[in-house]
Amino acid sequence: MATKFSKETYLYWYELMQLIRQFELKAEEMYKMAGKIRGFFHAYVGQEAIAAGCMTATGANDPFITAYRDHGLGLAKGMSANSCMAELYGKATGCSKGKGGSMHFFSVEHKFFGGHGIVGAQIGTGAGLAFAEKYNGTDNVVLCFFGDGAARQGMLHETFNLAMLWKLPVIFICENNNYAMGTSIERTSNVVDIYKLADAYDMPADKVDGMVPELVHEHVARAVKRAREGDGPTLLEMKTYRYKGHSISDPQKYRSKEEVDEYKDQDPITKVRNTILENNFGSEADLKAIDDRINQVVEESVKFAEESPWPAEDELLKDVYMDQNYVFEKD
Template identity: 60%
Template sequence: MSSVAITKETYLYWYELMLFLRRFEEKTGQLYGQQKIRGFCHLYIGQEAVIAGTMSATKKGDSLITTYRDHAHALAKGMSAKAAMAEMYGKATGCSKGKGGSMHFFDKENNFYGGHGIVGGQIPLGAGIAFAEKYLGTDNVNLCYMGDGAVRQGALNETFNMAMNWKLPVVFIVENNGYAMGTSVARTANTQDIYKLGLGYEMPSMPVDGMDPVAVHNAIDEAVQRARRDEGPTFLEIRTYRYKGHSMSDPQKYRTKEEVEEYKAKDPIEVVKEKILQEKWADQAWFDEVAAKIKAEIDEAVKFAEESPWPDPSELYTDVYVQQDYDFIKD
């Protein structure tokens, strides 16, 4: 049974959050095309219900760690659109001082621990954060996201073993959008049911409809409750879909337009909007007001990024490990 009720306010929150994430990512893609944003860039368009359902079922003290498709997770946890956009511009006012870019967002104040470019590299880190929470005696839970390609990494098996052995408060979440870059899940392993990987460790594991924020909310809520009761981790395979390519350089020749349109027909933003209208929880004026507010916030973030300074050259030597005392060499 869900400990966090789904109410009218939940639906209104879901709609506004998902629309904000969608518009932010659309603007990001547009700016990338104008070469204002460069380097690697992976958009979240289509997968918004995953993070929306997560946020409504968790609390501020819970932490998130994820892959390089990280914009939505960071923004949902509270990172400002200005800090996010400035980071993608490579500006000093960005969340990682302009030195991380799209793939390396970080926001300690909001318990968002990246943004990781190494495929699967965040999996043991998520368990490590959970270990720290347990050691400190808090009731906070870590939500550790990964893509369907990352589950083939050996680090996942090592982490699952330790997390179960120590009953760590972590929820492992596979955002299964069907493709590891351009390789379908069906071509990477004998089983397409990724959640079954957790069963070998007797870890509670299940598939979830990632196009439905209600299903995500309920699954996350159940997993988080288990973790707070000191009963250990859960493994969720949240089945979702990205409408855009793996990255901005992806020609998407590995899937058909019909397949993409099939998923767009059940777009979670439109499904939630339909529910709100059906229940008469808001009228068209409210939707227009939300859209205008979001546009203004994103436009302001772009202006902020455009006008922000580049990092000073001295920043090359900060936030890195370096041996500064070489006297021992002379001795």
């Protein structure tokens, strides 16, 4: 069967998705079994096809911004596994100097603008990044990711309105994994097709199978073209699923094992792997070589994190925003 995408694209997708998956599984192990990582931890496992398709449809200069489920997109943008694992460990060599942790990956160099803990806040900030790109006369397009839960925040509506009015170069990507913590999408609104929210602002929108990197790429590429041509934003609702709980401490009583298995049957890594083999884009041995390489990168990141120093004491208040005229401050 002929494919629309090249051998190189499939091999890139496979390697990136494996990197994200193996990084997350290793980090979870270091959290749960070894007790090396503390605090919040939200895994991207299951959602990798979105990162893969978005990467091949954009360029290195196109900024990404997301919520706290940020490990996968940070790695996709090219942040090193070392700097990401060290951040989870809270070490000085982490991408946020060990002071952000899981929810606050950040790298200006890689155009990855976080990592945000306030649900929906990054929707407005993402439009702000797009405003800056337009103001500076670049042709960069911002990819602004948020969950189905965040779609219920008022911030989305104010942002959609201004982004359309000002034709900002931004693509709003709702990673609809069906749950906001333990609350299913049906329990949050009568409108369960999130892409329809764009109608109120005349914003082009579409629903995409987020388990299929080919479809993610095609839709994002189309939206990127529109944005680069000055035609403004697009909303893409990507239907996906997280195999793990909302966070590492989620007992997952709100869903059945059968439901999780249903999505695991559509696993994008397995599907891309099969496409590579069926089209002779690579052999079993080639794929094993990729798996081994990823394994080495991830193991090395653990070693790097373990051997890295803790942040120095004088780092404690550096880069921390403090309002000097804080009204409630007592002296």
